[in-house]
Amino acid sequence: MNNGTTKSPAVSAKRVADAVPWNKHVHQRRNASDWVADILIWALIILIVLVVLYPLWFVVIASISDQHLVSNGSVTVWPKGLTFAGYVRVFQDSRIWTGYRNTIIYSVLGTILNLVVTLPAAFALARVEWKPRRVILFLFTFTMYFAGGLVPNYLLYKQLGLLDNWLVFILPGAVSVWNLIIARSFFETSIPEDLHDAAQIDGLNYFGYFMKIVIPLSSAIIAVIGLYYFVGHWNDYFTGLIYIRESGLQPLQNVLRDILLANQTNQLGTGSGGQNALQNQQIADQIKYGVIMVSTLPLLVIYPFLQKYFDKGVMIGAVKG
Structure with missing residues (x-):
């Protein structure tokens, strides 16, 4: 009661x-x-x-x-x-717009090819039932520590017709082993195997499972490695320096480098002292700061929109809970 x-x-x-x-x-x-x-x-x-x-x-x-x-x-x-004298001098050079166009093309097409190659390869290497995966992953990893070097690469690209060819910025770096390993770890740890069992019951093969289930659930890792690839293409100047002689194919980084070197050369050739030398040095310094901003500003604009995916994409794929 x-x-x-x-x-x-x-x-x-x-x-x-x-x-x-x-x-x-x-x-x-x-x-x-x-x-x-x-x-x-x-x-x-x-x-x-x-x-x-x-x-x-x-x-x-x-x-x-x-x-x-x-x-x-x-x-x-x-x-x-x-x-804004430094920016005026930089943008007065008509080559800079050609460089911007080339770099955007190389970065966008290169990143698309990188994702098209890396994601299916990582998915295949993440499948436990595929027996050769450890051997193939070892062969991929081997290339991270041992490479042919500059001269063999140059001779190979020459035989393949990639010298003075815009494809040299895209094809040779179609896959990054580091990004491949990150994507593989993500698929292994973040995509439940139960989804594959359910997909098989529904009649999906591996390709259908990958395209309709895995890819929609992998937006985080796609954004992360896509940004890695894009930044790599955007900052690539060594390829243009070694394998490209035609000025119309040079990327932005090489164009900015040429502008900076040209102004430094002009500054050194004007004399050994006096007010003119000081003014030329100041102009060269201002152009140097302007070149830095012109080359990095697009990445600074893109990064904040993708930053939220970094912890979610990389850490989930890199740490087993």
Whole structure:
């Protein structure tokens, strides 16, 4: 018989939940050591962020500041003597637009080919029932440590007709073994095998399972390795330096390098001192900062949209829970 003193199960459960120390509604008392630890952690995080971001910010403000003020240390946090002379000189060269066009083509087509080759290969190497996978993975990994070298590669590309051919930026690097291993680990650890069993019951073969189930569930790793590939193509200047002689096929990095070297050569050839030499040096420095911004700005714009996939894509594929 209920005499009014018996507590309902709901009330008892609520009091038990409130007593649990990890309950999010419970505000634990914080002592002085907790506050000191939080302050030190936040101070360390802010310091690391400043150390990482300040060099980039300095390049930005230096590229639009008076180089005389930059050289004497007056420019530290905000631009001074605002000028865009460096960017004007960079963009006055018509080759830069050709370089931008070439680099965008090489980066986009190259990244598409990389994903088309890497993802199916990684999926095949992740299938336990495929017996030769360990041998083939060993052969892939072997190439990470041993390669033919520059001269054999040059002779090979010459025999294949890739010299002065835009395909040299795309075909030779069709797959990165490192990205292949990352994608393979992702498929092994993040795609449940039960999905394959269900797909077989529904009548899907391996190709249908890969295209209709695996790929839609792999957007994170696709974004991650796709950005890796894109950045690699965008920053590639060595290929154009060694295998390309035709100026119309040069990527942006090589065009910017030529502009920078040309202005440094002009600065060295104007004389050994005086006001003109100082002005030429300042112009060369401003062009240098402008070249850095022109080459990195597109990647800085793209990266924030894909950054959220990094932890989800790489860490899930790299760590077994």
